Amino acid sequence: MASSDKDESEPLLKKGVNNGLNMEEKKEMGQKRSMSGQQLLVVGCILMCELCERLTYYSVTANVVLFCTNVLELESTQAATVSLVFSGTVFIIPVIGGYIADTLAGKYNTILGSGLIYVLGLFLLPASAMNYTDWFGSDGDGSSYDLSTEMRRVYYFMGLVFVAIGTGGIKANVGPFGAQQVEDLGPEAVQSFFNWFYWFINAGSFVAFLGVAYVQQNISFSLGYLIPFISMVIALIIFVAVKSKYKQYPPGGSIIVDSLGVCCQAGCRNFDKARNANGGKYKDDFVDGVVAVLRIIPVFLLIILYWAIYSQMQSTFFLQGERMDAKIGSVTMPIAVLNVFNTIIILILIPIMDRIIYPFLAKHNRSPTHLQRIAFGFILSALSVLVAGILEIYRKKDIENNGYIQQDLASDTFNASHISIFAQVPEFALVGASEVFASVSGLEFAYSQAPSFMQGLVMGLFLMMSGLGNYVSEAILEIVKEASGTKPPDAWFPEEMNDGKTEYLFFMLAGLMAANTLVFIVVAYFYKYREPEEQQILEIDKTVDVEKPPAYDSLDKSFDNQGYTGERESTKL
Numbered sequence: 167m168a169s170s171d172k173d174e175s176e177p178l179l180k181k182g183v184n185n186g187l188n189m190e191e192k193k194e195m196g197q198k199r200s201m202s203g204q205q206l207l208v209v210g211c212i213l214m215c216e217l218c219e220r221l222t223y224y225s226v227t228a229n230v231v232l233f234c235t236n237v238l239e240l241e242s243t244q245a246a247t248v249s250l251v252f253s254g255t256v257f258i259i260p261v262i263g264g265y266i267a268d269t270l271a272g273k274y275n276t277i278l279g280s281g282l283i284y285v286l287g288l289f290l291l292p293a294s295a296m297n298y299t300d301w302f303g304s305d306g307d308g309s310s311y312d313l314s315t316e317m318r319r320v321y322y323f324m325g326l327v328f329v330a331i332g333t334g335g336i337k338a339n340v341g342p343f344g345a346q347q348v349e350d351l352g353p354e355a356v357q358s359f360f361n362w363f364y365w366f367i368n369a370g371s372f373v374a375f376l377g378v379a380y381v382q383q384n385i386s387f388s389l390g391y392l393i394p395f396i397s398m399v400i401a402l403i404i405f406v407a408v409k410s411k412y413k414q415y416p417p418g419g420s421i422i423v424d425s426l427g428v429c430c431q432a433g434c435r436n437f438d439k440a441r442n443a444n445g446g447k448y449k450d451d452f453v454d455g456v457v458a459v460l461r462i463i464p465v466f467l468l469i470i471l472y473w474a475i476y477s478q479m480q481s482t483f484f485l486q487g488e489r490m491d492a493k494i495g496s497v498t499m500p501i502a503v504l505n506v507f508n509t510i511i512i513l514i515l516i517p518i519m520d521r522i523i524y525p526f527l528a529k530h531n532r533s534p535t536h537l538q539r540i541a542f543g544f545i546l547s548a549l550s551v552l553v554a555g556i557l558e559i560y561r562k563k564d565i566e567n568n569g570y571i572q573q574d575l576a577s578d579t580f581n582a583s584h585i586s587i588f589a590q591v592p593e594f595a596l597v598g599a600s601e602v603f604a605s606v607s608g609l610e611f612a613y614s615q616a617p618s619f620m621q622g623l624v625m626g627l628f629l630m631m632s633g634l635g636n637y638v639s640e641a642i643l644e645i646v647k648e649a650s651g652t653k654p655p656d657a658w659f660p661e662e663m664n665d666g667k668t669e670y671l672f673f674m675l676a677g678l679m680a681a682n683t684l685v686f687i688v689v690a691y692f693y694k695y696r697e698p699e700e701q702q703i704l705e706i707d708k709t710v711d712v713e714k715p716p717a718y719d720s721l722d723k724s725f726d727n728q729g730y731t732g733e734r735e736s737t738k739l
Contacts, residue, residue: 204411205347209359211408212344213366218401219340220370221378222284223333225394226291226326227253228379228502231484233387236578237295238319243647243661246481250640252326253477257633259334264626266335268619272417273343274409277336281402284332288395290325294318295387338626345613347413357610361520364606368512368598375509379502383575415618424448425620428456455617459624462615464689465537466631471682472604473635474642475547475675479505479597481639482671483554483590485663488580490561490587492573499587501575507591508598515602536611537690541683543604548679550596555672557593558663561585565664581664615695646671 230252234245267276298313313321341363348355374394382390428448431440440446440453487501527533534542561583573582608628616624643659650658654665658674 205351208347208408208411208413209344211404212340212347213362215401215405216340216344216363217366217370218397218404219281219284219333219336220367221374222288222370222394222398222401223256223329224371224374224505225378225382225390225397226288226329227480228375228505229382229387229390229500230480232383232488232501232575232578233295233322236575237315237387238322239315241661242485243643243659246485246643247640249480249484250477250636250643252330253480254633254636254640255330256334257337257473257629257631257636259330259633260338260626260629261623262626263335264338264621264623267339267417268621268623269417272414273339273346274412274414277339277343277405278402280332280335281398281405282332283328284336285395285398285402287325287328287330287332288391288398290321290328292388292391292395294321294325295391297386297388334629337629341609342613342621342625343412346415353614356613357524358520360606360610360613361516364601364609365513365516368509368516372506372509372513375500375502375505379500379505383500383502384498424452425456425459428453429460451617452619455620458615458617459620459627461693462612462624462627465540465611465686465693466627468682468686468689469540469604469608469628469631470634470638471679472544472547472600473632474639475551475635475679476597476601476632477636477639478551478554478675479508479594481643482659482668483593486554486558486561486668487587487590488573488575489582489663490585490589491571491582492575492587498573498575501587504587504590504594508594508601511595511598512601515599516606519602535690535695536607536614537686537693539603539607540611541686541690543600543602543607544679544683544686546596546600547604548676548683550593550600551672551679552676553596554590554593555669555676557585557589558669558672561589562664562669570664581662642675643671646674 227249230249231242231245234240234248235242240248263276263280267273271279294313295318296313341360344363345356345359348359378390378393381393428437428440431446431448437453437457438444438446440448441450442448443450446453483504484501487504492499492501524533564583564585565581568584570581571584573580609625612624612628613621646658650656650667650670652660654660654662655667657666658671659668660666
């Protein structure tokens with residue numbers, strides 16, 4: 167794990183630093199500041215907007231597999247591919263959204279514009295699911311107004327494209343935008359914001375998986391897709407309502423082009439060559455920012471496999487659940503309801519970690535670093551697929567010993583085990599617990615280790631890892647199908663899971679995640695955390711007696727949450 171030369175709970179400003187500030191300024195900066203009424207209103211609106219947007223997104227993703235097999239008449243493996251590719255694209259687009267916000271439009275305008283594109287896609291989804299004959303009857307000669315399956319596919323896939331663009335643009339910016347509203351209160355406020363930001367994300371997903379998924383599966387997809395459309399409209403109204411009260415920063419230049427320029431001038435090795443002081447074209451703070459981002463990349467790359475494991479909830483876990491008993495009494499539960507247990511564990515754990523565990527550890531000088539928390543999340547995710555593999559063995563053994571039950575989901579029939587789908591709760595709960603450590607800490611890490619002028623881009627890169635994880639998951643499934651074949655009984659991922667050996671796939675994923683975690687621990691051990699920008703400014707020259715360095719007012723203040731080593735980072739990789 168990452169080592170630290172100092173206590174991570176140490177105040178942001180060191181004693182003896184910033185000799186140029188008078189005692190009143192020192193006292194004011196050292197005090198823990200509380201949130202003002204305006205900040206509380208602004209943050210509350212951002213969090214409620216995020217809740218509605220996530221309710222919308224998870225309502226769209228909850229039953230992608232079922233909609234594709236039931237309405238669009240695709241095979242199960244094709245439906246899983248659609249789900250993984252869509253989710254992957256959703257998390258690739260934030261890179262573009264972050265770039266646009268940082269260099270062209272600013273965070274507020276990017277979020278608003280993406281939201282409008284989002285709404286267009288959400289309009290097409292119920293259009294792809296609607297039974298037009300029920301709504302409009304038939305024409306004079308008795309012909310139906312209903313859409314063909316091919317047209318439904320066109321509407322649905324176009325809708326998914328617009329939804330991916332919309333949510334991708336929002337995801338890269340809404341988290342950093344919210345953190346900007348409280349960053350003047352210190353690193354504890356930023357960490358607390360991200361904890362509650364993630365809590366509201368999961369509150370939205372809770373409603374989606376428990377309520378909207380039920381409507382889609384047991385009432386109608388057209389109504390089930392109308393709900394997220396309304397939810398997103400409400401999100402935009404809430405977001406725009408307090409526009410005048412947001413703290414906003416203007417976009418800068420082309421971050422990507424300038425960053426590539428630094429790398430080229432430095433030869434990707436000695437970044438001092440790119441500095442103004444050494445005859446280079448770029449300011450010191452910008453070069454330091456590029457170096458900081460390059461140091462983050464190896465960490466981000468090792469997060470990809472974590473998201474590949476996470477994506478199993480919407481693909482292999484979902485397919486496994488379709489072949490288990492989904493009834494409680496006479497009521498058939500939506501298969502997507504298992505995601506609720508992923509959400510519940512998050513809603514319970516985040517307040518406990520934020521209000522009890524982390525403060526307790528900080529009080530005893532044992533605060534875990536971002537990377538230590540992420541590694542623990544990796545371990546939990548590996549356990550989730552291990553548990554899924556064990557359950558798969560028992561599920562098929564139950565069918566072998568007791569036969570199967572015929573289970574109707576929407577208009578499809580599945581041969582299911584007598585074992586209840588609620589036997590899947592541990593695997594979903596383990597993924598949820600892993601998110602509290604890997605995903606929440608990853609968001610904090612991405613925000614705190616990025617210079618303020620690159621936060622949107624870096625957040626987009628972090629989210630892109632999730633998208634790449636979905637693509638890696640799909641690649642693994644394709645490789646497995648190619649290597650083991652598609653014919654039972656030896657296939658690891660056949661069209662009908664009852665006839666294959668999918669438990670081998672789950673065990674392989676667990677092994678890959680375990681190996682990935684070991685490599686991550688090594689990388690984390692050697693990672694040097696980036697100094698908070700405010701402290702960098704205050705330490706520019708301790709020997710010069712000035713009130714405030716000139717650069718102080720030109721930089722946005724962003725804070726590291728935890729894990730700063732106290733060392734000035736080297737400019738050579």
